Amino acid sequence: MEIRYPALLSEAPEGGFCVQFVDLDEAFTEGESLEEALFNAAEVLTLTLEGRIAEGMDVPAPSNNVDGAHYISPDAKTQSVLLLRYARGDRSLADLARALDTSWPQAKRLEDPAHWPSLKTLDRAARVLGKRLVLSIE
Numbered sequence: 001m002e003i004r005y006p007a008l009l010s011e012a013p014e015g016g017f018c019v020q021f022v023d024l025d026e027a028f029t030e031g032e033s034l035e036e037a038l039f040n041a042a043e044v045l046t047l048t049l050e051g052r053i054a055e056g057m058d059v060p061a062p063s064n065n066v067d068g069a070h071y072i073s074p075d076a077k078t079q080s081v082l083l084l085r086y087a088r089g090d091r092s093l094a095d096l097a098r099a100l101d102t103s104w105p106q107a108k109r110l111e112d113p114a115h116w117p118s119l120k121t122l123d124r125a126a127r128v129l130g131k132r133l134v135l136s137i138e
Helices: 034-054 076-088 093-100 104-109 119-128
Strands: 005-011 017-021 028-031 070-072
Touching (some): 005 034, 028 034, 034 070, 034 076, 076 119
Antiparallel strands (some): 005 017, 005 070, 017 028
């Protein structure tokens, strides 16, 4: 699974580009060039998702097949948090902690974007959840 949220870009009347995320009403930005707008979009997406996670708010799954959208990824920490949440499903953090043979606070840190778990830890968590960790570089 990839964490890539659709964003719609439009040319601003005064120049540059405006960006609005389809699934996150509060996530929007702009840039003087297309490159700057897309860079800013990745930053605002990361901040929006981190804020929703910190506030305990719902984080919607990204929509698919949105016509004319650019698909934007948040930073790696935020992606790992969301991927583990989706993989965990209805399983409790306590169950995950027991399966990892660790404490509940340690398991909770895996779903905290302010924490950088090691690849070894992420791989172990994925395996416990019946998944496989796969990396890519864009």
